[in-house]
Amino acid sequence: MAGQFLLNLFISFFWMVVTDELSFSSFMSGYLVGIVVVFILHRFFGRQFYLRRFYSILRLTLIFITELLSSSFYVIKHTLKPKITLKPGIFYYETELEGDWEVPALALLLTLTPGSCVMEVTPEGNAFYIHAMDIEELREKLIQSLTKFEKAIMEVTR
Structure with missing residues (x-):
């Protein structure tokens, strides 16, 4: 490159x-x-065209910004409600990412989005324990955003 x-x-x-x-x-x-x-x-x-990686980095940044904005609005909406109906919880998520750069990048991107936090990465580095602000409503959205992040990180690093 x-x-x-x-x-x-x-x-x-x-x-x-x-x-x-x-x-x-x-x-x-x-x-x-x-x-x-x-x-x-x-x-x-013997490598891919170098501007393709630049495009992948730009795409990852845009995905992060959209996820950041949508989760911020979700947290603000629930913070301003008069009655709190949240059910926080922890769930387990296995990832396809590997290496010293990919796994921490996914953990940091997820932790930076409001409403969720990576609590622990397994010693093997292939799974996360994630705390969600509202486990019933956010779990599927988090899994969708995690798969988006995973694909974008793989495009950047591989």
């Missing part, structure tokens, strides 16, 4: 030298030409 990016930068600087125009617009046009060249040649690097 770093090699593709460096090649793209080299092409953009080379483009500036060839066109004999040292400006930002010349650099950007060279960078766009470099993107096309690197996309055509990315098979020879």
Whole structure:
């Protein structure tokens, strides 16, 4: 990935030298030409195209923001109700993620969304104990958001 990016930068600087125009617009046009060249040649690097990973990171960020906003509204709605009808609880969730980066990333993303908290990760690192603010209503929503997070994290790391 770093090699593709460096090649793209080299092409953009080379483009500036060839066109004999040292400006930002010349650099950007060279960078766009470099993107096309690197996309055509990315098979020879043995890795996926480097902008695909950037797109995956952007997608993971947008998924997190939407989950953060929806869970925040849920918590605010239940906080402002005159009568509290919540039934908190803990449930067990197994994950397909592995490694020193993927599992903590999922745990942190889930903990940062209001209404849920990862209490413990199993020693094997393949399951979580999750506390939910309202186990009856939130469990299915949490499982759906966890699967979204898992898929997005796998796209970024693999």
